[in-house]
Amino acid sequence: MKKMILAATAALAMLASCNKHTDEIADSATGSVVKITLTDKTPETRAFFDQTAAAESWEKKIGTLTLFVFDGNGDAVLQRKFTAAEISGQTATIPVPDAAPGQTYRFYAIANGSALSGIGTLDDLRSQAESEIADYNGTFDEVTTKAKRSAGFTMTGSATQAIAAAGQTTTVQIALERLVSKVAVQATTDSKFAATYPGRVRIASATVSRAASSVSYFDVGTSHSGGTQNREHSGGTMPLFAAQTFSHTQAAKEQSGKYANLFYIYGNEDNMAAESVLLTLEGIYDHDGDFGTTDDQMPVSYESELAGDSGKAINRNTYRRVTVNISGLTGADVAVTITPADWEGPFNQDVNIGM
Numbered sequence: 099m100k101k102m103i104l105a106a107t108a109a110l111a112m113l114a115s116c117n118k119h120t121d122e123i124a125d126s127a128t129g130s131v132v133k134i135t136l137t138d139k140t141p142e143t144r145a146f147f148d149q150t151a152a153a154e155s156w157e158k159k160i161g162t163l164t165l166f167v168f169d170g171n172g173d174a175v176l177q178r179k180f181t182a183a184e185i186s187g188q189t190a191t192i193p194v195p196d197a198a199p200g201q202t203y204r205f206y207a208i209a210n211g212s213a214l215s216g217i218g219t220l221d222d223l224r225s226q227a228e229s230e231i232a233d234y235n236g237t238f239d240e241v242t243t244k245a246k247r248s249a250g251f252t253m254t255g256s257a258t259q260a261i262a263a264a265g266q267t268t269t270v271q272i273a274l275e276r277l278v279s280k281v282a283v284q285a286t287t288d289s290k291f292a293a294t295y296p297g298r299v300r301i302a303s304a305t306v307s308r309a310a311s312s313v314s315y316f317d318v319g320t321s322h323s324g325g326t327q328n329r330e331h332s333g334g335t336m337p338l339f340a341a342q343t344f345s346h347t348q349a350a351k352e353q354s355g356k357y358a359n360l361f362y363i364y365g366n367e368d369n370m371a372a373e374s375v376l377l378t379l380e381g382i383y384d385h386d387g388d389f390g391t392t393d394d395q396m397p398v399s400y401e402s403e404l405a406g407d408s409g410k411a412i413n414r415n416t417y418r419r420v421t422v423n424i425s426g427l428t429g430a431d432v433a434v435t436i437t438p439a440d441w442e443g444p445f446n447q448d449v450n451i452g453m
Contacts, residue, residue: 146242147284165180166206166208167206168206169201172204176194178192199261200260203260205270206256206272207274208315210253211254212228224315226315231311231363234246234362238349238358238360239351276415282419283360283422284358284419285422286355288424288425295426301381303347304350304380306377310366344364348361365411374404377401381399382397398427
């Protein structure tokens with residue numbers, strides 16, 4: 099699966115040779131120097147509803163990057179913000195205080211996230227969540243040309259690695275994934291509709307509802323109780339993400355007789371049950387096909403759940419192409435087909451409604 103890759107190469111060295119940064123949690127005269135290299139491995143930008151669904155330039159841009167390092171006990175030993183020059187140059191050299199060969203460390207990275215403070219343990223970091231899903235969404239023209247969220251798309255990743263023997267290089271790779279899932283909708287009437295009805299349907303808007311309003315920065319083991327997802331950690335139970343209360347309505351964009359919409363929703367973990375995010379299309383049926391006359395029009399509404407992969411949730415960092423084939427004037431009889439893929443090669447969901 100193609101993702102943004104964060105490669106961390108650690109070589110044992112004296113910390114005295116490294117620049118000091120005010121946001122480092124600890125400093126020491128001994129330890130390991132870590133060289134961080136950012137590599138963008140996503141393909142070129144693709145058109146809306148493209149089958150390969152490569153990330154757009156604004157979907158993969160990194161504006162801020164913070165690295166958190168924890169020892170084997172889960173205590174924070176380093177919190178390091180990259181400078182603009184380091185992000186631009188895609189490399190930085192930083193110290194890991196008191197690191198010794200054979201010791202295992204956990205590396206966590208957050209790109210474009212909100213500033214975090216008071217992170218003293220791994221549990222502190224895992225308890226953090228983002229609640230900005232409304233900022234990702236807007237009009238069709240907005241979300242297909244830029245990042246609506248001012249800080250860009252939040253991406254996170256983690257890895258565990260033992261420090262190599264003295265004189266050897268320690269390599270750590272962290273795959274960065276977006277917290278959101280991308281949902282592209284394309285609706286049109288099919289041949290059955292044309293054979294049955296003399297008029298036309300115009301889709302005015304699409305709405306996603308029953309979506310998560312917040313999400314954990316990092317995936318961990320989970321439990322479920324009622325409407326709120328939870329996860330277990332050493333200090334008790336922490337919320338994984340909130341009740342499914344987010345809703346967004348977007349005017350449909352007509353493109354060559356088809357109606358397009360694009361949404362971002364928070365993704366969930368692989369092992370969670372499907373969250374039944376609901377897609378609702380609202381439109382008008384015109385009996386003679388002339389929308390300039392209104393006395394022969396009637397409202398129509400179509401609903402379909404956005405299913406996950408094999409009954410699981412809609413995962414973060416995935417892209418879903420939802421093709422809605424309208425065969426009638428009601429939202430009855432919905433058939434869904436899913437083809438697994440990630441953001442670089444989409445899930446395909448075919449919805450046949452009104453049959």
